[in-house]
Amino acid sequence: MKPETFNFFDKVYEVAKQIPYGRVTSFGAIAIYLGAARSARMVGYALNGSVAQDVPAHRVVNRKGLLTGKHHFEGTNLMQQLLESEGVAVKDNQVQDFDKVFWEPIKEL
DNA sequence: CGAGTGACAAAGG
């Protein structure tokens, strides 16, 4: 694997994999950590293949704590169930105590 | 290589 292969997408996967249990992060936080704060959309775009990358994409939500990408999961409430199983309170597709479970790769990494 | 696209974010109302 050459460094050139380690692109934006791959970095997103690496960061997402490092999200601690019971914690969530936002697309913007990951984007900033990757040095592309304005490419937050790409983070979500990359996570499209997160399932194939064994990435817990259910821990990645938008900056409001909303499970914007639940539509990309199998079921309609799978994403929420996964988070609740990890101890993250989710209500109406929105993460409760978002500021408490928020995990910033910038600080942690 | 140009046009379209998107799991967002920030700014304005």
Place this chain on the structure above:
DNA sequence: TCCTTTGCCACTC
């Protein structure tokens, strides 16, 4: 924090 508009930028075709 709600709704709308704008910007952005990496990826795909």
